[in-house]
Amino acid sequence: MIYFVGPCFAGVVLQFLFYGITSSWVLVAVALIFVQMQSYAESLYMDELSGLYNRRYFNAVLAEKKIASHKSLYGIMMDVNDFKCINDNLGHSTGDKAICTLGNILIRSIPDDGMAIRYAGDEFIVLLSGVDTERVLATMEEINHNLSRFNESGIEPFHLSVSMGYTEFGTEDDAETFLMHMDEKMYEEKRKYHMRKKSAGLENKV
CATH class of the missing domain: 1.10.287 (Helix Hairpins)
Incomplete structure (x- = not known):
């Protein structure tokens, strides 16, 4: 301004x-x-609850990318694990606080030129431009690291973890196919998360 x-x-x-x-x-x-x-x-372009960008911003970025940019663009999609349990057991106001907390963690975890987006509900996307796979994986590791630090602090009555999947925006992709590829990768990790919980006998615990 x-x-x-x-x-x-x-x-x-x-x-x-x-x-x-x-x-x-x-x-x-x-x-x-x-x-x-x-x-x-x-x-x-802002999501009021999380303080992150919203879906409208995501669509605007991809439209611009399709027209003008020649840099690589990677997307990391994530879904909050057991978010329904937080809402059901602790109330929706606490669920809102969990969304805000994750928003703050994402802002601290991504590079300065990265973009954190609350896409819908408890689904988030991080966009990274001009990077390679190594940088994407490092960003995902930083997100998990900061989530672990938050959980260890015990400052809230809930723990946070996310299932993440990433993909590169292809030359022939549009927003729909980009989202579909990210979603597929993310749900692969989501299935692994639920399998780990089941094998550990923790299916109904947050």
């Missing part, structure tokens, strides 16, 4: 010096309109 306010403020000063107060107030009004428009545009 500073990119809009700075030039407009300078214009206000010049208008005041050379033309008087009336014209300067016009520029103040224009500056405020620009700020409001920028704020509205940002709100369209």
Whole structure:
């Protein structure tokens, strides 16, 4: 927003010096309109609960990627394990807190140029541009590491873990196929998670 306010403020000063107060107030009004428009545009792409980007932003990024970018683009899709148990056993307000907590963990875990998105419900996507597979795996490891640190802290009545799968956005892909490939990889890990719980006799525990 500073990119809009700075030039407009300078214009206000010049208008005041050379033309008087009336014209300067016009520029103040224009500056405020620009700020409001920028704020509205940002709100369209943000998820209010998690503080992350939303599905609309995901679609906008892929549309731009399809048209202009030649950099690699990887997507990591994740689903919160046992999220229904958190809601059922601890209440939906605690479930909301779990979503917020995961949002904060993702922001801390991904590279500065990465994008964390709450896609739907307890499903999240991280987009990484201009990276290789090694960087993707390192990011996933960092997410798991920070989740483990949160769980060890015991500051909340719930534990968090996620099942993650990743894929690269192919040259012939669109948003639907990209999502489908990520979803398939993620559910492979989800099945493994449930098999581990079953073999350990922990099927009904969070």
